[in-house]
Amino acid sequence: MKAWELRLPDSLFTELKRHLFPGDGDEHGAVIAVGAAQSPRGRRLLARQLFIAEDGVDYIPGQHGYRALTANFVARVSHFCAQNRLGYLAVHCHGGRDEVGFSDVDLASHRRGYPALLDIMDGRPVGALVFAENAVAGNIWSQNGIEPLELATIVGLNHQRLYPVLPQHPTISDEIYRRQSLLFGARGQAILRGAKVGILGLGGVGSLINEWVARLGVGEIVAVDFDRVAPSNRPRLVGAAPWDTLDFLLTSRWLWLRRFGERLSRHKVRIARRVALGANPQIRYHAIVGREVDAPVAAELKDADFLFLCADSMQSRLMFNALVHQYLIPGVQIGSKVSLDPDSGDILDVFSVARPVLPEPGGGCLWCNQLISPARLQEEALPEEQRRRQAYVDDPAIEVPSVVTLNALAASAAANEFMFSLVGLHDEEGVLPGYRMAAPRARRWSKVACMAEAGCLHCGRGKKSVFARGDDAALPCRAAPTN
Amino acid sequence: MSAEIKAAVEEAIGEVRASFASHKVDVEADDQGGAFARVHDVPIGSGFMPNLSWIGFQITFQYPFADVYPHFLRSDLARANGQPLAKPLNPGSAFPLPSGAVSAVLLSRVSRNRDPLTDTAVVKLAKVIDWLRAQ
């Protein structure tokens, strides 16, 4: 049976921890309403909303044990969870630090009350968590029986992982990673090896991310791109070689041969796979020729630990933003832009940007920060011919500049964002990352604070928001044709 | 080719039907989960001849995040004052229904500061009708 993991946004965990461990050494309680997601990799519970049990009101001296949640609190919160199609996780704390488990009183209480809660939840998970300062244990009740929680991942600027017992971390990493593991230790290397990363777009930026992430020793990559390499983009694609584009066909004076050559040019994801395997032969690599807006492709991404958005379509941005918030997967959107005066060709602006997006209000939601254009979403859904007729297509004679070193500027910021987050080495704790923007001509980096709208359908907590709903909400995928 | 219409698009179509209950509303699925809708016999004001038109639009599969535009009207639409149709109205276009394109006048009005919760397809249609009636 696949393992259970709980993922919590940093702000929710901070609030919970403050309540459970205020420094009085006493026991406190709460409930977390959770979404759920299932994939071949495992089962995830996604913390959506926290209900604090007020001491003396909702959490009182118990008949069977030291403290107990009142029936009124349990009834009210379980009813909320049932009405909102969420699972129910009761929480309390014990003393201790690196190891925790349920007492016999706790387990007896579960046996007494959880069968009724399972009926109320109508098939959604019911469970209990007990926290110590640096540990968490959990029992998840479902139609499959009672199963333990394997770990809890707190998704923030720095990721944290809590286990029932602090695991013995490896002390030695592979020799080939020795130099980098001097920074984050064998433990950090193990975290990278266990990570699954999604890369959306394997063009100029994505191909750089792909190589670096592979060289870091990440264990699994899902790479998505529908496009093929061409002579015009080959210089910016890491690992692309002349035989990938069959130049001799593409430069033929015969149109049919040129078209044939285009059809035979290698897909970008295949080149990326070759590069990744060359860097890390043990990597599990999924090269998907396709679009992230197709449901089977999105399904491969929903259990990732991190997402890199290196594609520049609005549909990709919307899907990325949805995955981040619906499945509590942190990510970075990367881009660089050179804008020229259309008449004179003068350089107007050059910037590179890495936009970390955490599943938090103010965490960089692309929708709240107006980085997803509703008009462009509509245009991108139209067939190219219709877009041309409705004059949405840019003049193909006008090309937008793209330079590998500018791509590398934002890509390296994003790659380091990923690395420091995953191994927990960012300086700041509990803050929101903000966007990082480089103005290379001025040799300046700046941080941009992010906005949040309370009613956002991705990062908000309103009834219609998909935040932490996992498989219960629909991703913005296009439907497959039926005829 | 068509595909099953996504739930959010179905909901939007339901709202259009409810708001235009006395009008014929045709719906055709597109091939990605969106749909084309056409509301018939909409009074568009005395500024146009004829002053009743069908209004068609496509709700694409990433609605409610995607805007709903352009809108299409009957191809023989003309200004009552005899002046030619000017931007944002574009004559000589076609409403690209899957069952066959229909000649149309295109009206392109992009929503600014769009809120997916409140700027629904039916609200957008109402704004388009208000704009037409104000001409």
Add this chain to the structure above:
Amino acid sequence: MTSHHSNVPGPSGAQPKQAVVLNDVLFPMPRAQMAARDILDQCGQDRAVVLQRDYNSPVDHIFADHDEVDLRQGNVFRTVPRREPVAPTAGHGPPKLAFVADDAWEVTVTPDQTGRMLKSLLGLPESARLFRDYHSPHDQPIGNEEVVHFSDGPVFTVKELVLTIKVNNQSVTVHERRLKGLQIKEAAMAQGVKIKLDFVLYALDRDGNLGPAIPDGETVKLHECKGFRCVAPDDNS
């Protein structure tokens, strides 16, 4: 109000049972026509109050003690402090009418109801067997499409009632329209719902909102509830 003022005897010539609702409490009455003072006496009211018929309007009618009251013209009353002389009143709306089934009543201003309408008013399933209650062993069955007149007798009885309620989303079959909290839990437990008798019971109203805890001794009108939740009282999770 319909002009149908019959006192139609039932099978075997028996008279239909009568009842009044006084100050929201149900009292059986021996016949349809009684002096106001007699009604108050049967309801245990002292002489400091007089009888007022409740109409669906701001103006209600006050009866002097010796006034004859015809219950077929309305059987919902309240008491008001006695003030002499009793002021005459006029221009009131339709009287409130209490239809009664097995000691539970519902108030309406519509005197003519089909069997189906009456069952819906009383919160009974359509499959319930409804009978007009007479002062005899033989009660009159009422069909779903049959029209019943209030003035023919407002008291009914239900036989072989089968109601299905939901406790923690599990179906539970009961045979009464009103049950105490403990009885609901007992029925649920007997039918396999995974609760214990010391669990705390809550009702969901028709909008699905959770109500307050229901004590074991409190009577619940089942037809007013969409379902029930029942949870352990002491959760050490």
